[in-house]
Amino acid sequence: MSPRPRHTRRGAPRRTRTWIGYPWAKRPGVTPGLSISQVIASLEGAPRGIRFELVGDLGRIRFQRRKGGRAYYLDFRPYGRVWSHRGIRITDEATARRVLEAIRSKVAEGRPLDEVIAEYLPSHAQPNLVPTWIARWLEVKRRESEAGDRSPTYLRELTRYAKAGGHFSWWNARSIHELSYGTLEDWGLWLSDRGLSPKTRRNVLGAFRSFLSWLQQREQIRQVPKFPWPRVAEYAPTVLSVEAQDLVLAKISDEGRGIFLAMATLGVRPGEARALDVADYRDGWLTVDKACKGLAGSAPIRGTKTGKPKRLPVGELLGAWLDRWVDPADRLTRAPLFLNPRTGRRWTHWALRDTWVRAARAAGLEGVKLYEGTKHSMATDAIRRGVSERALQSFLGHRDLRSTRRYAQLSDQALVSVPRRPFVGGLSVAPNTVEKPEQNQPDLASPAGFEPALPA
Numbered sequence: 001m002s003p004r005p006r007h008t009r010r011g012a013p014r015r016t017r018t019w020i021g022y023p024w025a026k027r028p029g030v031t032p033g034l035s036i037s038q039v040i041a042s043l044e045g046a047p048r049g050i051r052f053e054l055v056g057d058l059g060r061i062r063f064q065r066r067k068g069g070r071a072y073y074l075d076f077r078p079y080g081r082v083w084s085h086r087g088i089r090i091t092d093e094a095t096a097r098r099v100l101e102a103i104r105s106k107v108a109e110g111r112p113l114d115e116v117i118a119e120y121l122p123s124h125a126q127p128n129l130v131p132t133w134i135a136r137w138l139e140v141k142r143r144e145s146e147a148g149d150r151s152p153t154y155l156r157e158l159t160r161y162a163k164a165g166g167h168f169s170w171w172n173a174r175s176i177h178e179l180s181y182g183t184l185e186d187w188g189l190w191l192s193d194r195g196l197s198p199k200t201r202r203n204v205l206g207a208f209r210s211f212l213s214w215l216q217q218r219e220q221i222r223q224v225p226k227f228p229w230p231r232v233a234e235y236a237p238t239v240l241s242v243e244a245q246d247l248v249l250a251k252i253s254d255e256g257r258g259i260f261l262a263m264a265t266l267g268v269r270p271g272e273a274r275a276l277d278v279a280d281y282r283d284g285w286l287t288v289d290k291a292c293k294g295l296a297g298s299a300p301i302r303g304t305k306t307g308k309p310k311r312l313p314v315g316e317l318l319g320a321w322l323d324r325w326v327d328p329a330d331r332l333t334r335a336p337l338f339l340n341p342r343t344g345r346r347w348t349h350w351a352l353r354d355t356w357v358r359a360a361r362a363a364g365l366e367g368v369k370l371y372e373g374t375k376h377s378m379a380t381d382a383i384r385r386g387v388s389e390r391a392l393q394s395f396l397g398h399r400d401l402r403s404t405r406r407y408a409q410l411s412d413q414a415l416v417s418v419p420r421r422p423f424v425g426g427l428s429v430a431p432n433t434v435e436k437p438e439q440n441q442p443d444l445a446s447p448a449g450f451e452p453a454l455p456a
Contacts, residue, residue, distance in 0.1 A: 036058060036059070036076060036077070036078070036079060036113075037078065039054055039055070039057055039058050040058075040079075040107075040113060042054055043055070043107070043108075048108070051108045051110075052105075052108045054108075055104040055105075055107050055108045056104065058076070058103075058104050058107060058113075059074050059075060059076045059100055059103065059104065060074070060075045061073075061074060061075075061093065061096045061097065061100060062074075062075050063093075071083070071089065071090070071091070072090040072091065072092065072093060072095070072096040073090060073096075074090075074096060074099060074100050074103070076103075076113060076117060079113050079114050079117060080114065080117045080121075080127075082099065082103070082117055082120045082121065084120065084121070084122060085099050085120055099120060103116050103117070103120070111219075114127065115218070115220070118220075119220075124173075124175050128175045128176055128177060129172075129173070129174065129175055129176070130168075130171035130172070130174050130175065130176055131162075131168075131171065131172055133176055133211075133215060133220065134162050134168060134171075134211060135162075137211050137214055137215075138155075138158060138159060138162060140214070141154075141155050141158060142155060148300075148302045148303070151293045151302075152293050152294055152299075152300065153293060153294060153295075157203075157207070158207055161204060161207055161208075167191060167194075167196070167204045168204075168208065170187050170190050170191075171187070176215060176220060176221055177221075179212065179221060179225055180225050181225050181226050181227075181228065184205075184225060184227055184228055185228040188201060188205065188228050188230065191204060191205075192230075198230040198231060198232045198233070199232050201230045202229060202230055202232055205227055205228075205229065205230075209224065209227055212224045212225075237369075237372040237376050238367065238368050238369065238372050238373070239372060239376055239377050239380050240365070240368060240372075240373050240377040241377075241381075242377075242381055244363070244365060245264055245373060245374075245377050245378075247363045247365070248356070248359045248360050248363045248365060248368070248373060249261065249264060249359070250363075251358075251359035251360075251362040251363050252355060252356075252359045253341065254321075254324075254325075255325065255341040256340065256341045256342075256355065257321060258318065258321045258322065258325060258326075258337075258338050259273050259274070259338035259347055259352065260352075260355075260356065260374065261317055261318045261321055262276070262286070262314075262318055262338070263370075263374035263375055263378075264373070264374040264375075264377070264378055265315050265317055265318055265378060266286065266312050266314070266315070266318065266378070266395075267374075267375045267378045267379055267382075267395065267396045268286075268288060268312075268375070269291065269305065269375065270349060270352055270370065270371065270374075271291035271292045271293070271305075271349075272288050272290070272291045272292075272304060273338060273347075274291075274292045274297075274338070274346055274347050274348075274349070274352070275290045275291050275292045275301045275346075276288070276336070276337040276338060277331070277334050277335065277336060277337055278326055278327075278328070278330040278331040278333075278334075278335050278336070278337050279331035279332075279334060280337060281314070281322060281326070281331075281337060282331075284313060284314055284319060285311050285312065285313055285314065286311070286312045286313075286314050286318075287309060287310075287311050288304065288309065288310050288311075288312060288397070289303070289304060289309030289310075290302060290303060290304060291303070291304050291305065292346075292349075295348060295349035295350065296348055296349075297340075297343075297345050297346045297347065297348045304397060305397070306397050306398075306399045308397060310394070310395070310397050312395065322337075352370060353370050356368075356369075356370040356373065356374075357370075360373065375396075379392060379396060379404070382395075389401060389404050389405060392404050
């Protein structure tokens, strides 16, 4: 005689959920009765063969009685449940078993269970929405920044794009499976309607492309679609002649001139120059292997933009300044090589910029930016003197030769040396005009602080 069915308070029979097959097996080396969380934890660091044994106890097939028959689903709680095969409802046990085995196999290969489950959910389910994955991507970038592998400035830009109402907000209700050239083009037009310049739109699209490349590496999307890059007008920077550059340098106090000499004669980036220590200067050579990752004086100091160190001969101008103002004994205390004479501390980006702007104004050269008047002008002069592109690329630390070629000029003077020699009598103070590239000539330099973007 069958047992009497259980009843609810209202007297109706209570429907019970049943699970089918795949009980906690008692295999050699597998502990029976483990929860799903315990199984996931035991996969960490386990050999591949053992992993396939462990995932055999992952998940259960369940069903519910509904009108028209049974509805099957896979129970992976607390990680979630799978009711369909990429949006197609599971209506029989055989299909449920095939999907379960496919999920187990992917988890055994090292994929996180929550990511694998998301693949089988409808495309617009919460785990498949673009904001869900952007949040995970930003967390990865945040941890990379904390480990010193990413610039905090870059992380702040990404966070600004992804905030509520930011440039990524167009994707709020869209799935990563909707990514295509068409949706990217619609988004680009939306950015244009927001009043963003072509340059800003290109930067935003570039950040989003980095996000899609990350999705592809994690095998969440098959490929990164083609991007509708906006056309950006080539920027023509203001480049100083050697005489005009020396005129500006002469307007800076001798005590504070050293860091500007490093940028103007060696092409060192402002962040790299600010991070230099006395220990980095030895026997006439300067080792550049770090940079300030922020604008303030207390900004973290980490690797260079390219991640590669370089050794540069200081040349006569900077070498003479270092002999006058730097105590070699300070290398034992990791003292900064260049101190702001007004504060006695490392330079901030704003102090560098303001000091340069005041000096340029005093020299009668209004509107000459720091990056253009130092690194860009130095590189353009080196090309004019006949320095080879490869030598200048290594000297400036460019990852791509195309960044160096932007400094090319028509002059084919003989090679002298990359760090230019001083004029007789010290810094030249002969006034000269500011050089502007002709309209039919290639740009002299990339925009301040950025290398040319690589094509998609």
